[in-house]
Amino acid sequence: MDRGKLAQLRCILLMCSLGVSACDSGGSPTSDLGLADGDMADAGPCADGSARTLMLRDADEDGFGTLAGADAHGCPAVGWVPYPADGRLDCDDGDARATPDAEDYCDFDSDGAIGLDDCDDHNHRRHPGAVERCNDVDDDCDGLVDDEDQDGLMDPEDTWARDEDDDGYASEVFLACEDPGDGFVLWGERTKELDCAPLDPDVHPHRMDDCAARADANCDGVFEPVYVEEPWFPQVPYSSAGFTAAGEDDPPTLIAIPGNDPITIDLCPGTYRVMLDLGTSFAWRTDFTVRGHGASPEEVVLDAAHAGRTVVVPPWANLDQIGRASVARFENLTLTGGRAPDGERGGCILQGGNDDPHSSGALTLDRVLLRDCRADVGGAVAVERNNMLTMTDVVITDAHATQRGGGVDFEGLSLTMSGGSFSDVSAPGGQGAALAARLPVEQSLSLQSVDLGAVTNDFALRTEAETVVRDLADGASLTCTPTACTP
Incomplete structure (x- = not known):
């Protein structure tokens, strides 16, 4: 074929690509191609x-050809x-499918949809199978605007979940451009896991299992006695988020918890060795909570089994973390x-300290039993410099020190103890069988209604000049400054 004919072909195809309906080129069979009638006859007739011609x-055998x-x-x-004859x-x-008889089979917007199925061949976002969005436009070419046919509307601001x-947490996803009303929540980060018990508000993802019934309550299909609010990674093999309910002869597991993000661990009744x-040498956790879910503190036990300290709360671990406070709670x-x-x-328990008053830590013990320490x-318990200790209804028993502070040794910023008791605690004479404290300037100590039982030489206050030893009456209240205590 000569170049002129090829040029005509390109022109025709270009017209189609620009949306010219039916690929209609017009013209005649000979004049447009520059062929004379004599050219046809010179070759002789066909076999039939x-x-x-x-x-x-x-x-494609659709009855229409190309040049x-x-x-x-x-x-x-x-x-x-x-x-x-009509030159089409x-x-x-x-x-x-693409013939001059079709109204339009050119894909002008290159969205892969051609012909009448594409409701807007000049907008590649609109075609069959497109995501329907809340924009007052028929995006998926099904004849409906912002429809709820479950084939789109997947943007969080457009998608709702049924929360009966x-x-x-949702039992099913409901697609709508407007708030469906009561019983629905937006499909967001917390609702992207479906509720396995849509009629029970106490069963849903991201909660601890039912300790009393020992049944799954967080929709993962299994009962686990430990629930960790955020993921974390112990440095040793572990099960149940690092806690394993153990027998009396099992050795304890050292669980080092790196990272700085807040974390809460909830425990069902049992003994965890x-x-x-x-904290580790490279990280320092700033907010850590462990909660027992028994009827009393005796039902949830963390047992170090004489292998080391039960809990270590470190101070800052490196210079980048100076000025930050660590908070640890046990309940x-x-x-x-x-x-x-x-x-x-x-x-x-050891709460480590440092010399930077802006990096103070806080240790809170609420309804905690400390024994065999x-x-x-x-x-x-030992609390070092620039830390605060708060104890509420804490019972300390069978706790002994060879130097001072049989129950507690405190050198922090402030100590507040309300309720609770000391029993079977000891330290050398004059060194605080129950409590030894050193209070530098601007630090304080307060005991309110603490039961000391038969403990003698129970309190030792160390000042710069001397050590003041006192025996406190049962249920006595005591407030101390660096130099004196009242009453």
Whole structure:
């Protein structure tokens, strides 16, 4: 084929690509192609006796051909059609659907949808199968605007979830552009996991399992006695988020918890043989809570089994973390079996300190039983510099120190103890069988209604000049400054 004919072909195809309906090129079979009638006759008749004519290649056999590979002296054959009298050509000889008889089979917006199915061939966002969005437009070409046919509307601001028990989790997704009303919540981060019990507000993802019934309550299909609010990664193999309910002869597991994000661990009743290290040499946890879910502190036990301290709350770990405060809380549980290394402090709990008052830490014990704890200083609890200790209804028993502070040794910023009791605690004479404290300037100590039982030499206040030893009456209240205590 000469260049002029190819140019005509390109022109016709260009017209189709620009949206010209029906690929209509017009023209006549000979004049538009520059062929004289004599050219047809010179080659002689076809085998069937018919005259030769201009034949067009019809690869898709839709009855319409293209000028590409046209035979000016052709005869009838499969895959070939004569040049039509009206000059209409095929704009896509690889698609039998694309013919001059179709109203429009050109894909002008290149969205993969052609023909009448594409409701807007000049907008690639609108085509069959597109995501329907809340924009007052029929995006998926189904004849409906902002429809709720479950084939789109997947943006969070467009998607709602049915929450029949009002626990914040959905039993099914409901697609709507407007608030459906009561019983629905937006499909957001917390609702992207479906509620396995849509009529029970106490069962849904992201909560601890039912301790009393020992049944799954967070929709993961299994009962687990430990629930961790955020993921974390102990440095040793573990099960149940690092806590394993153990037998009496099982050794404890050292669980080092790196990272700085707040974390809460909830425990069902049981004995967990663990030693908790709330920081490592490279990280320092700033907010840590452990909660027991038994009827009393005795039902949830963290037992170090004499292998080391039960809990270590570190100070800042590196210079980048100076100026930050660590907060550790223990609620409604028992800490037992703690042993500090020789010459060190804090048998069951050590809260480490530092010399930066802006990096103070806070240790809170609420309804905690401390028992079977040993150390040279601070048999049960030792709190070092620039820390605060708050104890509410804390019971300390069977706690002993070889130097001072059989129950508690305190050198922090402030100590407040309300309720609770000391029993079977000891330290050398004059060194505070129950409590030894050192209060530098601007630090204070307050005991309110603490039961000291038969403990003698129970309190020792160390000042810069001397150590003041006092025996406190049961249920006495005591408030101290760096130099004196009242009453």
